Amino acid sequence: MDPLTSDVTFQFGTEMRPAYLAQPQGTGPFPGVIVIHEVYGLNNNIRDIARRFAAQGYAALAVDMFSGRNKVVCMFRFMSANLRGLMDHSGIQELKAALTFFGQQPGVDPSRLGAIGFCMGGGFAITWAFSDPRLHVIAPFYGTTPKGFEDAVSRSCPVVGSFPEKDFTAKPALALKDALDRQGIPNDIKIYPQARHSFFNDQNSATYNPEAAADAWQRTLAFFQTHLVQAGS
Numbered sequence: 001m002d003p004l005t006s007d008v009t010f011q012f013g014t015e016m017r018p019a020y021l022a023q024p025q026g027t028g029p030f031p032g033v034i035v036i037h038e039v040y041g042l043n044n045n046i047r048d049i050a051r052r053f054a055a056q057g058y059a060a061l062a063v064d065m066f067s068g069r070n071k072v073v074c075m076f077r078f079m080s081a082n083l084r085g086l087m088d089h090s091g092i093q094e095l096k097a098a099l100t101f102f103g104q105q106p107g108v109d110p111s112r113l114g115a116i117g118f119c120m121g122g123g124f125a126i127t128w129a130f131s132d133p134r135l136h137v138i139a140p141f142y143g144t145t146p147k148g149f150e151d152a153v154s155r156s157c158p159v160v161g162s163f164p165e166k167d168f169t170a171k172p173a174l175a176l177k178d179a180l181d182r183q184g185i186p187n188d189i190k191i192y193p194q195a196r197h198s199f200f201n202d203q204n205s206a207t208y209n210p211e212a213a214a215d216a217w218q219r220t221l222a223f224f225q226t227h228l229v230q231a232g233s
Contacts (some may be wrong), residue, residue, distance in 0.1 A: 001025045003054030010101035012094050020062040022054040028107030031228050033114050035062040036121030045203045061102045085147035088131050114228050129156045137227040139220045142169045153179040158186040160223035162216035164195035
């Protein structure tokens with residue numbers, strides 16, 4: 001059956017922020033995944049990923065981090081926070097508000113929540129896991145780590161990460177794996193040979209790598225099954 005989808009809003013401070021909700025048909029409760037977009041924003045690709053999760057038995061909330069705001073200004077602010085090693089900047093706070101809203105939705109199990117993010121969103125997922133114990137698993141795709149993350153990694157949840165070899169995020173990915181291993185935090189970090197940035201985006205023919213994307217999706221589902229679905233049952 002097709003998933004149930006709707007455009008929703010959640011409160012962040014004095015603002016109402018938009019998001020896209022996809023859920024399986026039925027009453028649940030379902031494990032939930034926050035989907036964090038890359039620099040292209042909340043587009044059809046990200047909505048499709050939310051629906052793909054719903055088809056696998058998850059509720060998924062894709063948050064629009066740019067709506068109503070200047071994209072360039074947002075990107076500069078988020079990149080600056082990352083370079084300064086800020087672990088709880090405005091972007092992370094907005095995601096926390098989204099997770100609060102999401103966990104209160106009918107059919108969503110608030111004890112089984114995770115996140116997946118791409119590029120900018122992948123970096124957000126990594127950083128967010130350092131300061132929010134409600135997250136039980138994250139899946140960063142070609143995201144970067146914040147400055148000084150080694151001091152915070154002990155607070156991370158399990159991580160399944162997918163990174164392209166021909167990309168600036170490959171080296172930080174290996175550093176993240178080393179730090180997670182030292183802390184004994186379950187992880188599956190994989191570097192895909194010959195893949196490039198945004199290899200998972202099947203609507204970007206210049207970078208899409210179908211073999212790497214298919215493998216990364218199956219690894220993500222398997223890891224979520226172990227550390228989110230089964231862990232909460």
